[in-house]
Amino acid sequence: xxxxxxxxxxxxxxxxxxxxxxxxxxxxxxxxxxxxxxxxxxxxxxxxxxxxxxxxxxxxxxxxxxxxxxxxxxxxxxxxxxxxxxxxxxxxxxxxxxxxxxxxxxxxxxxxxxxxxx
Amino acid sequence: xxxxxxxxxxxxxxxxxxxxxxxxxxxxxxxxxxxxxxxxxxxxxxxxxxxxxxxxxxxxxxxxxxxxxxxxxxxxxxxxxxxxxxxxxxxxxxxxxxxxxxxxxxxxxxxxxxxxxx
DNA sequence: GCTATATTTAACCACATAGTTATTTAACTT
DNA sequence: AAGTTAAATAACTATGTGGTTAAATATAGC
Numbered sequence: 001x002x003x004x005x006x007x008x009x010x011x012x013x014x015x016x017x018x019x020x021x022x023x024x025x026x027x028x029x030x031x032x033x034x035x036x037x038x039x040x041x042x043x044x045x046x047x048x049x050x051x052x053x054x055x056x057x058x059x060x061x062x063x064x065x066x067x068x069x070x071x072x073x074x075x076x077x078x079x080x081x082x083x084x085x086x087x088x089x090x091x092x093x094x095x096x097x098x099x100x101x102x103x104x105x106x107x108x109x110x111x112x113x114x115x116x117x118x
Numbered sequence: 119x120x121x122x123x124x125x126x127x128x129x130x131x132x133x134x135x136x137x138x139x140x141x142x143x144x145x146x147x148x149x150x151x152x153x154x155x156x157x158x159x160x161x162x163x164x165x166x167x168x169x170x171x172x173x174x175x176x177x178x179x180x181x182x183x184x185x186x187x188x189x190x191x192x193x194x195x196x197x198x199x200x201x202x203x204x205x206x207x208x209x210x211x212x213x214x215x216x217x218x219x220x221x222x223x224x225x226x227x228x229x230x231x232x233x234x235x236x
Numbered sequence: 237g238c239t240a241t242a243t244t245t246a247a248c249c250a251c252a253t254a255g256t257t258a259t260t261t262a263a264c265t266t
Numbered sequence: 267a268a269g270t271t272a273a274a275t276a277a278c279t280a281t282g283t284g285g286t287t288a289a290a291t292a293t294a295g296c
Contacts, residue, residue, distance in 0.1 A: 007132050014128035015284085019201075026208065032243060045285055047244060052283095066242045066293040074208035081202045081209075083137075088199065090144065090192035133254085150273060163255055165274060170253090184263045184272045 005057070006083060009076040012056035017041070018049050022058060025072035032068060123175070124201060127194040130174035135159070136167050140176060143190035150186060 012018055021035050036046040050070060053059045057076045061068045130136055139153050154164040168188060171177045175194045179186045 004134060006137075007134055010128050010132035014125050014132055016122060016125055017284095019124075022205075026205070033241095041284095042286065043243075044245080044287085048284070051244090068243070072205075072208055074205050074211075077202050077205045078209040080198070081206065084195050084199045084202065087140075087144070087190075087192050087195045090190055091196040091199075093192075135254095151271095159254095160256065161273075162257085162275080166254070169274090186273065 005076065006079055008056045009058070009080055012052050012058055013080070015049070015052075017046075018053055021046075021049060021053065021070075022072060025059065025070060029062070029069040029071045032070070035070060123194065124197055126174045127176070127198055130170050130176055131198070133167070133170075135164075136171055139164075139167060139171065139188075140190060143177065143188060147180070147187040147189045150188070153188060 013022075017039060020038070024030060024035060024038075032043065032047060032050065035050070036043050039046060050059065050061070053070075054061060058073055059070045060073050061070050131140075135157060138156070142148060142153060142156075150161065150165060150168065153168070154161050157164060168177065168179070171188075172179060176191055177188045178191050179188055
């Protein structure tokens with residue numbers, strides 16, 4: 001089965017090495033050797049990570065002599081942002097509940113705090 | 119190695135079945151059977167997906183008689199939102215460039231369109 | 237054409253993932 | 267106690283992932 005784009009993007013982001021590569025690319029394009037330099041890992045391993053990022057549409061690769069400079073392509077990240085945005089009210093709601101709880105702890109003197117079902 | 123929380127979250131979200139389960143849980147808590155119903159998949163398979171979601175902190179499981187109602191826990195999704203937000207300027211920049219390009223195509227008569235650095 | 241540099245590909249290994257069916261555990265019902 | 271329902275676990279299979287080392291490819295420079 002060909003995995004959907006969103007799955008491919010989440011999957012690509014589920015690895016700290018790949019996220020670090022993306023972070024590096026926010027500073028500008030870089031060669032494979034430059035990208036590999038910070039990692040205690042062979043070059044082919046990094047090359048594989050780049051292939052995953054490329055297939056997810058998160059990087060593009062140019063050609064300049066024997067170098068293949070990589071550049072960040074943030075399009076799929078917008079998809080992630082849009083997807084997760086659907087859930088915003090749920091985590092804000094959680095914080096609201098925590099907030100309510102803390103307020104209740106502080107205001108012990110008050111009756112009972114708000115109830116959901118009276 | 120114990121994978122970091124962000125990796126675990128991205129990894130959990132990289133599967134369309136699990137994302138569908140989370141979507142279902144936005145409507146309220148549900149039993150394992152209820153969650154499994156839409157999928158052409160055995161119950162143990164769904165049970166495994168739930169375990170992945172639970173270990174990523176994306177759901178919590180209660181107890182009510184022989185049912186284990188699942189509820190959405192959106193906390194880790196905020197981490198995703200915060201992480202991806204770092205990259206917003208990059209996808210907006212891409213759209214800006216596309217926008218500039220379209221404007222340039224339309225306004226052929228005008229001098230050169232607005233420059234970033236004057 | 238030869239050699240050095242940059243990168244990819246091939247072949248392999250260990251382990252994780254996503255699914256299956258069969259069995260087991262837990263709690264309710266009668 | 268026996269049976270039913272809900273869910274998890276066990277045991278297994280197939281495939282994917284992340285890493286390795288060694289070999290192949292592509293380009294630049296002499």
